[in-house]
Amino acid sequence: NAGVTQTPKFQVLKTGQSMTLQCAQDMNHEYMSWYRQDPGMGLRLIHYSVGAGITDQGEVPNGYNVSRSTTEDFPLRLLSAAPSQTSVYFCASRRSTDTQYFGPGTRLTVL
Amino acid sequence: LAKTTQPISMDSYEGQEVNITCSHNNIATNDYITWYQQFPSQGPRFIIQGYKTKVTNEVASLFIPADRKSSTLSLPRVSLSDTAVYYCLVALTGGYQKVTFGTGTKLQVIP
Numbered sequence: 001n002a003g004v005t006q007t008p009k010f011q012v013l014k015t016g017q018s019m020t021l022q023c024a025q026d027m028n029h030e031y032m033s034w035y036r037q038d039p040g041m042g043l044r045l046i047h048y049s050v051g052a053g054i055t056d057q058g059e060v061p062n063g064y065n066v067s068r069s070t071t072e073d074f075p076l077r078l079l080s081a082a083p084s085q086t087s088v089y090f091c092a093s094r095r096s097t098d099t100q101y102f103g104p105g106t107r108l109t110v111l
Numbered sequence: 112l113a114k115t116t117q118p119i120s121m122d123s124y125e126g127q128e129v130n131i132t133c134s135h136n137n138i139a140t141n142d143y144i145t146w147y148q149q150f151p152s153q154g155p156r157f158i159i160q161g162y163k164t165k166v167t168n169e170v171a172s173l174f175i176p177a178d179r180k181s182s183t184l185s186l187p188r189v190s191l192s193d194t195a196v197y198y199c200l201v202a203l204t205g206g207y208q209k210v211t212f213g214t215g216t217k218l219q220v221i222p
Binding site for chain 2 (some may be wrong): 100104
């Protein structure tokens with residue numbers, strides 16, 4: 001199993017640009033989440049999903065959209081990037097009674 | 112969501128036992144306590160999880176008093192490779208999991 005994979009590893013955007021961060025897992029986990037981690041801070045929950053077709057907002061959802069069309073994939077979309085969205089983004093997945101498995105992260109810089 | 116409080120940082124010499132305490136005064140009856148470890152530029156990794164009393168695995172021990180308002184992660188004989196940030200989380204397992212990571216405890220192991 002590859003576990004949780006994220007692409008790209010690094011990305012630089014200009015203010016106002018849009019992009020999608022990809023997340024995939026091959027463990028057939030129902031639950032998937034997106035977190036952001038700012039320097040010296042803990043992880044903050046952006047959006048999460050409890051299964052295909054079901055998503056909900058986390059702690060800091062503004063500026064981000066998600067969808068879950070398949071069990072495996074959970075992309076995070078930035079519609080109009082802002083410098084405040086410069087951060088490291090982690091995707092995680094788990095089964096209903098299991099602990100979370102995290103991806104390697106995407107380091108995003110918005111100029 | 113139960114809020115957690117941990118020391119911001121700790122230093123320890125190699126070979127010593129390290130105890131990191133987490134306070135979670137408003138833990139709910141069905142909440143579990145989970146600890147994660149995060150190295151720089153990596154996603155958090157599960158260490159140990161417990162509900163009450165003591166749990167031990169090959170990496171660490173977790174001590175939870177009867178009132179469950181705090182927990183202590185114990186790392187036996189730390190090495191330089193244990194230098195990392197350690198997060199304490201309190202949340203339901205099973206069902207959807209909307210958890211929040213605090214700032215964690217930065218452990219620095221000194222040779």
